[in-house]
Amino acid sequence: MLELYADTSVIIYIIECCIYNIASGGIDFYFLVIVMHICGQVEILASSFRQLINNKKNPKLDRKKFIIIIERKKYLLNLIDCLQRISFEFLILVVSLASTIQLNVVGNYNNNNNNNCYFLSSSHSGVKSGSFFYVFAELYIYCFIGDKLSSHIDNLYLSIYECCWHNFPPRIHLIRPKFKV
Helix, strand or coil: CHHHHHHHHHHHHHHHHHHHHHHHHHHHHHHHHHHHHHHHHHHHHHHHHHCCCCCCCCCCCCHHHHHHHHHHHHHHHHHHHHHHHHHHHHHHHHHHHHHHHHHHHHHHHHHHCCCCCHHHHHHHHHHHHHHHHHHHHHHHHHHHHHHHHHHHHHHHHHHHHHCCHHHCCHHHHHCHHHHCC
């Protein structure tokens, strides 16, 4: 009779792990797609800054295009700030918390059933190591996303610096505070 209950809890745990991993992987993938889309938009914006003034000796500036690019830059930087404040920190907290709870459940189950069945305890040690690997893989994905976004922002700042804004006509200097990052 004891073996029946042990098998039932293992099946419930396996189902719980599958649901958790599918949901967590889906959230991670969705967040990755959103950040990669924002990185693409930042790269397009950096390209727009590079193409703003083609001739450095005789700069001709289209004021409307310049203002549109500046407004787009402000919008993207605000979007990145909101993404970082709300989503990124919250997701890392939730992933760490859920993974910690999952590892504690596995550890407690392993300790409670250690005397009853050797097969269950040895299989749960494999589940524990798999959970550790999964947690570190998730943290690697979030670090990769943060590094990718940071490198695209640095590229944007470099393209702003290279667009020879110091040669703009004097009337443009009135809107230059919008241009500063």
